[in-house]
Structures are given as C-alpha cells and as structure tokens.
Amino acid sequence: MQDIDKLFKRLNELLDRVETIVPPKQQLETDASFRAYRWTDNGLQGIANFDRVDKADLLHIERQKDLISRNTAQFLQGKPANNTLLWGARGTGKSSLIKAQLNEFSETELCVVEIPKSATRQLFEVIKTLANDNRKFIIYLDDLSFEANDDSYKALKACLEGSLQPQPANVLIYATSNRRHLMPEMMKDNLDSTMVDGQLHPSETIEEKVSLSDRFGLWLSFHPFTQDQYLAVVEQTLQSRNQKMDEDTRVEAIRFATSRGSRSGRIAFQFAAYWASLQD
Numbered sequence: 001m002q003d004i005d006k007l008f009k010r011l012n013e014l015l016d017r018v019e020t021i022v023p024p025k026q027q028l029e030t031d032a033s034f035r036a037y038r039w040t041d042n043g044l045q046g047i048a049n050f051d052r053v054d055k056a057d058l059l060h061i062e063r064q065k066d067l068i069s070r071n072t073a074q075f076l077q078g079k080p081a082n083n084t085l086l087w088g089a090r091g092t093g094k095s096s097l098i099k100a101q102l103n104e105f106s107e108t109e110l111c112v113v114e115i116p117k118s119a120t121r122q123l124f125e126v127i128k129t130l131a132n133d134n135r136k137f138i139i140y141l142d143d144l145s146f147e148a149n150d151d152s153y154k155a156l157k158a159c160l161e162g163s164l165q166p167q168p169a170n171v172l173i174y175a176t177s178n179r180r181h182l183m184p185e186m187m188k189d190n191l192d193s194t195m196v197d198g199q200l201h202p203s204e205t206i207e208e209k210v211s212l213s214d215r216f217g218l219w220l221s222f223h224p225f226t227q228d229q230y231l232a233v234v235e236q237t238l239q240s241r242n243q244k245m246d247e248d249t250r251v252e253a254i255r256f257a258t259s260r261g262s263r264s265g266r267i268a269f270q271f272a273a274y275w276a277s278l279q280d
Contacts, residue, residue: 032135035102038114039126050112053100058093059236059265060229064220065097068174071218072101075172076108076136082217083160083173087180091266092222094176095142101174109135117144123159131168141175160215173216180213180221227254230263237272249275 034046055065068084075081086094102112115126120141130137141156160173167173213219225233234253235245243249256271257263 032133035111036114037111039116039119039122044113044126044129047114050102051099052103053096055097055100055104057236057240058096058100059233060225061093061097061222064093064222065100067218067220068097068101069104072105072110072138072172075138076105076110078169081172083167083215084175084218084220085213085216086174086176086220086222087178087213088222089224089262089264090178091262091264092225093265094220094222096265097220098138098140098142098174098176101138110138111135112138112140114140114142117141120156123156124165127159127168127171128165130171133170135170137171139171139173141173144175144177145179156212160212175216180219225263225265227257227263230257230268233265233268234271237269238275241272241276243272243276243279 034048036047036050037044038047039045055069058065064086068086071081071084086097088094098112102110113126113130115123119126123139126139130139144156159167231245231250231253234249238245238249252275253268253271256274257267260267260270
C-alpha cells in the first residue's frame, strides 16, 4: 500500500512539473457586456473604452463609406455579405472606417474583434468560439501583409474560403492593408509567366499571391489626398478644437505635409496637434 502511495505522490509531482512547462489550453469566452474585443495571449479581451469614430468625420471617401455600410447592414440583416479588403495609401481612413461601423450600428448587436497579424494562425479557433455566440462579429485585421517566407497567410486563406469548416453566418472579416494583394510582388514573378496561343498565363507564384486577396468579395481602394482634400481635413480637425484656419495656418499645413512626404487624414490630424502646441 505504501508503494502505491509513493507512486501516486511521484505522479502528482511529475504532473506539477509538466503543467509549469505546458500552459493549459485557453478557454475562449465572449463576455456579452462588451462590443469590442482584442485577441491576446490569454484569449479574447473586452475593450470597454474603444475608439468611437464618427463616419461623418471621414472626408473624401464617400463611395467607400457607402459600400462598407451597405455590406455591414446586409450582414446584420442575415443577408449575403462579403469579407472586405480595404487597401491603399497609408493614413487615408481604412482603419477608421472599420472602427466607425461600431458607432454607426450602435443600436444593433454588432461587435468587432481585433486580431493582430501574428495571431492569424489561430483564426479557426477564434471563429469557432464566435460561432457559439448569438451576436454578429466583424473580425478586424489591421495593416495586414505577409512577407515571401511567411506562410501564416494560409490560415487566413482557408478561413476566407476553401476550408471544410464554413465561415459562420455571424462572422465577417474586414482587413486593411497598404498592399492590394497582401503579399510582396517581385519582378522575377512576372518573368516566370508564359505565352500560350497568344494568351498570357501568369506564373504559379503570381496565382498563389493573387489568390489570397481574391477571396475577399469586396475590395475598397483608398488613394492619396490632393492638396485641397488634405487642407479640408486640416480645417475640419482644427474646427473640432475651436481653432480657425487662416492663411498662415494653411501655409504651415502644406509645409508640414511636404516635410512628411505625404498628404492624408493622418498627417492632417498630426498637423493639428502640432499647430495646437505652438499656440500655447
């Protein structure tokens, strides 16, 4: 009897050591008191004070605003809706437009779950958890891109289309990227393309890269602002801070954008903060 007791004691000690090395499996839960979540190493974490973006504050992207709002409305009504890729110039409102969906559809059960690019391999696990919740979820993938030697895109590709596990009716994927095809495009990829009977056949490498972005049913493109558009955003931002746009401010705003090598809503917002600091 003593030998058995010693055996169980040693087994318990061994289990204690194993548990310190191998972490327990995460129990993913969606706390219904939140509308915004982010994925962390510990699972889904609710965000109480999320960034509330008003769609009306996003200037010069009227077509994009209309299309994504229609798509989200279709999704909430249980009608067919597309996974959406918002791609294009940096700082032009891609991420803000996704965040604005929470504000625009605040009277519904819409939730947004932010997933970092590093966790794309775990998308199936996250989606499986969200499928058990009666609410509607947009999975938000920000600034998404993959390098040539990064195969984590395959998990996203399968989630979008191709897996035996279908995408649940209460889950939609919205992603932003500066790259239209999400992956680097090399000149050598084009050199491998061939002509057959007078028709151009892209190389297998090109086909593989394009196949990821092709699985997003809706593409929304964002382009650099003109100078007038940039100044309009500067003026709106200054007015929201009870400041006026005069000729000196206009000249400094142009100079600020030139020094940054870009004209965008982000640069306009940064200039407004910079200009306010000079007035104190």
